[in-house]
Amino acid sequence: MELTGYGRATPARLDATFAALADPTRRAILARLASGEASVSELAEPFAMSQPAISKHLKVLERAGLISRGRDAQRRPCRLEARPLQAATEWLDEYRRFWEESFQRLDTLLDELKAEEKKPGRKKR
Amino acid sequence: MELTGYGRATPARLDATFAALADPTRRAILARLASGEASVSELAEPFAMSQPAISKHLKVLERAGLISRGRDAQRRPCRLEARPLQAATEWLDEYRRFWEESFQRLDTLLDELKAEEKKPGRKKR
Secondary structure, eight states, X not given: OOOOOOSOOOHHXXXXXXXXXXXXXXXXXXXXXXXXXXXXXXXXHHHTOOHHHHHHHHHHHHHTTSEEEOSOTTTOOEEEOOHHHHHHHHHHHTTHHHHHHHHHHHHHHHHHHHHHHHSTTOOOO | OOOOOOSOOOHXXXXXXXXXXXXXXXXXXXXXXXXXXXXXXXXXXXXXOOHHXXXXXXXXXXXXXXXXXXXXXXXXXXXXXXXXXXXXXHHHHTTHHHHHHHHHHHHHHHHHHHHHHXXXXXXXX
C-alpha cells in the first residue's frame, strides 16, 4: 500500500490531471470505470470508437495516474484510481466560498423580490 | 444577473474549464484573483512574465468563463468567475466516495496495526 501522496499534489500532477479531464471521452471512461474494472474492448464498445483510439485515451489517463492496468496479460483490465481526482477537488475546494457567496446573494435578492410581491396594494393586474 | 447555468455544465464547457486549469500560471492567476480584482500589469508583476504572455493566459481563462474583464478601457481589471469551478467540482464530487472508501480502508488497516502492537507479549525489544 502506498502511503505517500496524501497531501497536496505537485503542480505538474495537477496539470496532468486537469489536462486528462479536459476530454469528454476520457471523462466517460472514468465514469464507466466507477462502476467497476473493464478491459479495453469492453470500454471501446459503448463509445463506437476503435480500440486504438480508446487505447490512446487510456494512455493519457494512465500517465495522469487516473487509471491503473491489471497484470492479466490478455485482458489488462483498467481500474479507476481516485487519488488525483481528490487532489483536483482539494484545489477546487479553495474556491467554493466564491460560488456559495454568489448563491447567497441570489437568495437574498429572491427573498427581497418575494417580499416586494407580497406588499399590500401591489396585487397583480 | 444571469440566472441560467445553475444546472449541469455542457461537456464542451467542462472541457474548456479543465483545459484552462491544466496550467500552473493560470491556476496562480485564479488564486491571485481570489483575493480581488487585478489589472494585467498587476497580474504580470509577481509572475516575472511579460504582459503579452499573461494576456495569452487571460484569454484562455476568459474563453473558459473563469474570469471576466471590467469595462474601464485603461485598466480592464480581471475578476474571478467561480461558476465554471463549481461545475467542475460537481463533476468531481461524483467520485468522492472512491477516495473516501480508500481512506476508510487505510484507517481500518492502521487500527488493526495499532491493536496488534498493543497485544500483551508483543513489547518492543
